[in-house]
Amino acid sequence: MLELFKSEFLRYRKWSLLAMGAFLAAFAFIARLKPFLQPETTQLGFSFLVMVGGSLIFGLVQMYLHRRPNHWTYLVHRPIAPRQIFLALVAAGAAAITLAVGTPWLVMTAGIDLFTNDTVDGRHYVFILFFLMCCFFGYLVGTLAVLNASKGVLLVAILILLLIAPDPISGFWQFFPATLLLAGLLYLNFVSFKPDLSTHTRSPLAIVLLAVPMRGILVYGLIMSTGLFYHIPLF
Numbered sequence: 001m002l003e004l005f006k007s008e009f010l011r012y013r014k015w016s017l018l019a020m021g022a023f024l025a026a027f028a029f030i031a032r033l034k035p036f037l038q039p040e041t042t043q044l045g046f047s048f049l050v051m052v053g054g055s056l057i058f059g060l061v062q063m064y065l066h067r068r069p070n071h072w073t074y075l076v077h078r079p080i081a082p083r084q085i086f087l088a089l090v091a092a093g094a095a096a097i098t099l100a101v102g103t104p105w106l107v108m109t110a111g112i113d114l115f116t117n118d119t120v121d122g123r124h125y126v127f128i129l130f131f132l133m134c135c136f137f138g139y140l141v142g143t144l145a146v147l148n149a150s151k152g153v154l155l156v157a158i159l160i161l162l163l164i165a166p167d168p169i170s171g172f173w174q175f176f177p178a179t180l181l182l183a184g185l186l187y188l189n190f191v192s193f194k195p196d197l198s199t200h201t202r203s204p205l206a207i208v209l210l211a212v213p214m215r216g217i218l219v220y221g222l223i224m225s226t227g228l229f230y231h232i233p234l235f
Contacts, residue, residue: 008092019100052138059142086193140185147192
């Protein structure tokens with residue numbers, strides 16, 4: 001399992017370092033224009049779009065490359081349990097995301113804290129962990145979309161709004177929903193990672209975890225579409 005983790009991480013190490021360098025350069029450019037840690041909706045929204053969206057695409061690409069017929073057969077026939085294989089792959093992906101996304105945030109925050117007079121407190125460092133959890137959410141949605149037989153699971157990606165839209169009143173309410181969503185996505189990935197990816201999962205818990213958010217998202221989409229079809233002719 002450890003050897004598989006090392007092999008998978010080294011496979012994406014150069015890309016992670018390139019992304020880290022690009023984000024550091026972007027952050028340094030922003031810091032020249034304005035105080036980097038000053039809250040700004042546009043900057044934060046663009047950061048979420050690029051980094052969380054990039055993590056989702058990374059999850060899609062990583063698992064899709066393994067899902068190719070010859071590669072998948074070679075992967076699942078390793079002399080370790082399938083869940084250990086999955087854990088090694090996901091741990092390598094999480095390490096790559098942490099290097100690419102978490103390191104630039106940490107370097108900028110620590111640099112501002114040590115070498116400037118700007119106010120930096122514990123909340124700025126805690127935000128890095130929350131941001132990484134959001135990136136892991138996008139990554140696990142991407143891996144799930146490849147591993148699960150139902151491609152509608154991509155609709156689950158909209159649940160990221162539950163993390164970034166609310167204004168939590170405490171650290172607990174900021175991290176508790178994120179922890180629950182990550183645990184649910186990790187479980188869904190576990191039950192979806194099996195030798196025959198064309199078979200649907202029969203776990204009642206997995207079916208509920210998939211059906212409830214997908215149903216809510218589809219209902220919301222129908223309501224929005226009917227509203228548009230009503231207002232456009234009226235206009």
